[in-house]
Amino acid sequence: MAEAYMIPTSVKEVEKLGWDWIDVILFSGDAFVDHPSFGTAVIARWLQKWGYRVAVVPQPNWRDDLRDFRKLGRPRLYFGVNAGAMDSMVNHYTASKRLRSDDAYTPDGRAGARPDYAVSVYTRILKQLYPDVPVVIGGIEASLRRLTHYDYWKDCLMPSVLVSSGADWLCYGMGERPMLELTRAIEADRKPSDMRRIPQLAFRMSGRCRTEGAVFLHSYECCLKDKKAFAENFNIIETAANMLNPPVLVEPVGDGYVQVNPSYPPATQEEMDSFWDLPYTKLPHPRYKGHRIPAYDMIKFSVTTHRGCFGGCNFCTIAAHQGKFIQSRSEDSIIREIRDMTALPGFAGNISDVGAPTANMYGMRGRDPELCARCRRQSCLFPAPCRNMDRSHERLLRLYSRIASVKGIRHAYIGSGIRYDLFLDEKGYVDDSSEAYLKELILEHTSGRLKVAPEHTEDNVLRLMAKPSFALFERLRGEFDRIVARSGRKCELVPYFISAHPGCGMREMEKLSRNKALRGLYMDQVQDFTPTPMTVSSVMFYSGIDPKSGKSVFVERDIEGKRRQKSFFFKKH
DSSP, X not given: OOOOOOOOOSHHHHHHTTOSOOSEEEEESSOOEESTTSHHHHHHHHHHHTTOOEEEEESOOOSSSOHHHHTTOOOSSEEEEEOOSSOHHHHHBOTTOOBOSOOTTSGGGOSOSSOTTHHHHHHHHHHHHOTTSOEEEOHHHHHHTSSSEEETTTTEEEOOHHHHHOOSEEEOSSOHHHHHHHHHHHHTTOOHHHHTTOTTEEEEEESOOOOTTOEEOOOHHHHHHOHHXXXXXXXXXHHHXXXXXXXXXXXXXXXXXXXXXXXXXXXXXXXXXXXXXXOOOOEEOGGGTTOOOHHHHHHTTEEEOEEOXXXXXXXXXXXXXXXXXXXXXXXXXXXXXXXXXXXXXXXXXXXXXXXXXXXXXXXXXXXXXXXHHHOOOSOXXXXXXXXXXOOOOHHHHHHHHHHHTSTTOOEEOOOSOOOGGGTEETTEESSHHHHHHHHHHHHHSOSSEEEEEEEOSOHHHHHHHTOOOHHHHHHHHHHHHHHHHHHTOOOEEEEEEEESOTTOOHHHHHHHHHOGGGTTSOOOOEEEOOOOTTOHHHHHHHHSBOTTTOOBOOOOOOHHHHHHXXXXXXXXX
16 A cells, blocks of 8 residues: 555645656535545545545636646646535525535635536636646536436536536446546556446447447437437436346437447445545545635544445435445444544544445345346335345444443444334334334433434335335324333424425325324424435436336426425414
């Protein structure tokens, strides 16, 4: 492994390292935080591990003479570009399309440090300044915009971000393995035809695609003319994203096409450990001394246990980016990180979160891998839990026990979301580990409030969300109240809801607000639905069609109508 050092962000820092060249320069819409929760740091440290010299330009000024894009000069291999940990449009605007006044990923929460559509803006500048240097785009914004997608803020279909940006390559999903292979390929000057076979890459080509076995989608131009064609496209794209062995996808656009190669297989436990066992400082770059980065404050004492989510909620982008199949770290890797955490400045013994997209999916997998290999389901839990899924929480309970035994740890909270349909069904607890898990979660890992997300009360809306019946939440509340009463502790159950999701009208919101099962609960957690690229719900919002069934769906598109739905939730009856 290369000697550990802070990733440089300036000419002075590069000179201090004695470098006379830089292999890869990464541009990011976020401030640079050397922590595994920030994708730029992960890719920088991962390439560093394999001997590459990587520098980062965080939040470059795109408005002036572009000196930030020039200051480090030309890299030996390529530029990398990402918008940051969030899509730049989600970062900038509320569901009502109002400009946000702050940015959690910028020093002191200052707004305006990145442009709209940051990936395209940064890439076009780099291509203007260095037309012969390859640009590789990645991260959440590029990943979810890799093919034709609905953009809520422009209220139209947009082609692949490869078209709008002019990038040479797009790395989608979790990028350690494809970025390393691509870096080695560029360094070795491999033939373009060879590089175009690297998994988890997308690229644009002119002419007609002749890739054997590829699945052809409707063209971008066809989708513009026919909303049904767009819905059909998405159904194919989503099915492929949830397969262990997906096909090559090809989407014609203009005088050529965009090709999306299949993803890598889910990372093994050993690979997952290697992504985390890197010399992160776990701190913001020293350039931010004296300034707070709110996003860092939220996660600095947290631990990620796994990647992926098999819940398959229609409004969520996690599976489209991280994958459906759970990729877990080993207990030893997690414990090593926690032991190191105890030495961090300001650590007082409390871990803010031990989790992931869904905290209680750690270690879960299908019992029969061959069945998983043939599976085409978007969700392992909806419309009913897959019988092949092992929902035991024993491994998670064992991990919690080991964490509690680490010297210097007072509390390990679970701040991430949980799926209660992993331990409860219509008959009660799923297995012998279920009740033990819920009891420990409430009494040992909750700081006064257990947050869960039923999202709605009405089955017709829940079906379009791909969420379980509200009756299951009612069962959860019963078990929660029983456990809390027996313990004598004070603890609240806090449900989260979404208003104005496709299929939801004022009648459904009224029923939600009147639901007797919600009486006595803390009730301000409602979010106005925001259509984000590459979700089933955004397709429904744009097309008015459920891509699964092909049936029409009511959609509240009016901003005032959306506001009324949300405000109805707070009315007193």
